[in-house]
Structure formats: structure tokens, C-alpha cells
Amino acid sequence: GAVVSQHPSRVICKSGTSVKIECRSLDFQATTMFWYRQFPKKSLMLMATSNEGSKATYEQGVEKDKFLINHASLTLSTLTVTSAHPEDSSFYICSARLGTSDYEQYFGPGTRLTVT
């Protein structure tokens, strides 16, 4: 159980365009979802935490207007990278948490974004 999917797994886009990444919890309702980015050989960097029906909480240094997060339901959160630039190229990973007393995070397979 506790499967999280992400779509797309890979995306290549041109500089200046926007890209939407979907994160779905397939067999459970996720009260909280997290968005991370990871550069090669670096640690996971938490970008934002989102709770269903409320605004996402962004980490310091993460631009809210650039990385739009929508947690529309208990099974779906989306990350939109607006006006993408080559420096936004990275591995984006979402995770989901069952409830406030279950701290384990179930990770999606990740999305490799390349901006040309």
C-alpha cells in the first residue's frame, strides 16, 4: 500500500515555458504532501509543504510565484514551474504523508526536468 505516482517522469521544455508536475496518492488519502528538488549528488531540498485545501508553506528562498503548488484534493497535488529557465533543471520529487501521527513520507518516483 501507500503508493504515490508522479507524472510526467521526464520532461524537456524550452526556456520561458511553464511545466506542470502531478503527484497522486493512489491508495490512500494524503493530508500533507511535500515537494522536493534534488541536484546531482546533493541532498533532498524541501521546497514546500502543502495541505489539502490550504495554501502551501514555502521554504525560505523558494519563490512562490515561480513554483506554484495546488493541493486540490486529498489525493492530488500539482507543482507548476512557471517561466522555466535552465537553472530550474533538476529532479523534482513529491512525497505524501498519511496523517499527523504517521511521519513516514511515501515518495513518488520523481520527475526529471530539463530546460533547454
Next chain:
Amino acid sequence: GQNIDQPTEMTATEGAIVQINCTYQTSGFNGLFWYQQHAGEAPTFLSYNVLDGLEEKGRFSSFLSRSKGYSYLLLKELQMKDSASYLCAPIDSNYQLIWGAGTKLIIKP
């Protein structure tokens, strides 16, 4: 501040045993996770410790000492597929996982 300290890289031989150490400093503590991450893939759950002591799960065991801010992951009967990064992630007072850079484990035949 919050800090995770793990060796950057370790090498071990197939069939052997390896121990990956982790020391941490967090604002509050609500347990500690170990995750495995293969290159280009997302992390997968290995273990969770909230009380002091050893948790054994098949070939993998994880130990925690809260007073020392210390944990280790023990991998036995190493297999080539165990080559991956191992991430130690304590949970702080806000119930957030704090991620370090992980330890890259290289298994040699």
C-alpha cells in the same frame, strides 16, 4: 541549527557487513528514518526508530541513541543491488524530516 553528519561515501565487498553512521542535531526530536535511494530514483523507506535500541528487519538493522544524537544502519550479506545512497533523516519538533546528503555505498564483487 539543524545538522546531519554522515560519511559521504563508503565501499564494501559483496557478502560482507557494513555500518553507516549518522550523527544529528535537530530542534526537537520525533524519531529517525533511514531511506535508500538508487541513482536517478526517489528514496524508499528502510526503517524508523523512535526509541533507543536496535530494530532488525531482514538484512537491514537500524540503531538509535537519542542521548548521543546517533544512529547507524547495518547492512548484512551485502548484495550488488545494495549499491545506493543511504539517507538518515531525523524528524524535528515540527514533525519535518531533516535530510542530509546521504552516504553513497559502493559494493564491489
